[in-house]
Amino acid sequence: AQKVTQAQTEISVVEKEDVTLDCVYETRDTTYYLFWYKQPPSGELVFLIRRNSFDEQNEISGRYSWNFQKSTSSFNFTITASQVVDSAVYFCALSEAGNAGNMLTFGGGTRLMVKP
Amino acid sequence: DTGVSQDPRHKITKRGQNVTFRCDPISEHNRLYWYRQTLGQGPEFLTYFQNEAQLEKSRLLSDRFSAERPKGSFSTLEIQRTEQGDSAMYLCASSSGRLETQYFGPGTRLLVL
Numbered sequence: 001a002q003k004v005t006q007a008q009t010e011i012s013v014v015e016k017e018d019v020t021l022d023c024v025y026e027t028r029d030t031t032y033y034l035f036w037y038k039q040p041p042s043g044e045l046v047f048l049i050r051r052n053s054f055d056e057q058n059e060i061s062g063r064y065s066w067n068f069q070k071s072t073s074s075f076n077f078t079i080t081a082s083q084v085v086d087s088a089v090y091f092c093a094l095s096e097a098g099n100a101g102n103m104l105t106f107g108g109g110t111r112l113m114v115k116p
Numbered sequence: 117d118t119g120v121s122q123d124p125r126h127k128i129t130k131r132g133q134n135v136t137f138r139c140d141p142i143s144e145h146n147r148l149y150w151y152r153q154t155l156g157q158g159p160e161f162l163t164y165f166q167n168e169a170q171l172e173k174s175r176l177l178s179d180r181f182s183a184e185r186p187k188g189s190f191s192t193l194e195i196q197r198t199e200q201g202d203s204a205m206y207l208c209a210s211s212s213g214r215l216e217t218q219y220f221g222p223g224t225r226l227l228v229l
Contacts, residue, residue, distance in 0.1 A: 109156075
C-alpha cells in the first residue's frame, strides 16, 4: 500500500530564512510519481512539481528546489529566502503507475507560516 | 486554457438534506477525480472517471455518495441524507491521461448543521 508522511505539521520562519519541508513515502511499485502541491488560504491546490521514480536529478525553480533520494524514500522541498506569500499548507503526494486509477495519496500536509 | 471550476464554492445545509456539487474539468481532459479533504488533513481519493465511465468507486465513503459524468465533460457529486460528518472540502481534479498531472479546482466547502 502506498503511504506519504509529512512529519512536520507546522513550521514558522521569519522572512528571508530558508526552509525545508520533509516528505517520506512508501510504495511497492517500481514506477511511481511524486508531487508537491501548495494550498493557500483560498483552498485551491496549486501544482508545483512532479518527478518520476527514474529521475533522481534535483530540480530548482527560482527560489524552490527539490531533493529526491530513492535510497531514503524522501522527496524534500526547500524554499530559499522565504517570503510572506509562501505562507500556505504544502502537500506531498504519490501515485503508482501500476494503479489503474492513478489516484494520488497525500501526506497530512505541512503548514508554513512566514512572518515579516 | 481555463482551469478546473467547481460550483458552488460554499454550501451550508441541514442534516438529512441532499446536496449536489458540480465540477467542470479543463477542456479535453478525459480524466476527472473527486477527493475529500477534512480539516487539517490531506485530500482523500473518492472516485474517478475516464470519459463518462466511472472506473473506481469503491472508495466512496458510503452508499449515500454517488457521482456521475454523463457526457464525459462535467461531473456531479451527490450526497444524500447528509450527516454532520460529511462536512469537508470536496475537491475535483482533472488530467489529460492516466499518468498525467492532476490539476485541482477551488473546491466546494460543505457545512452540515
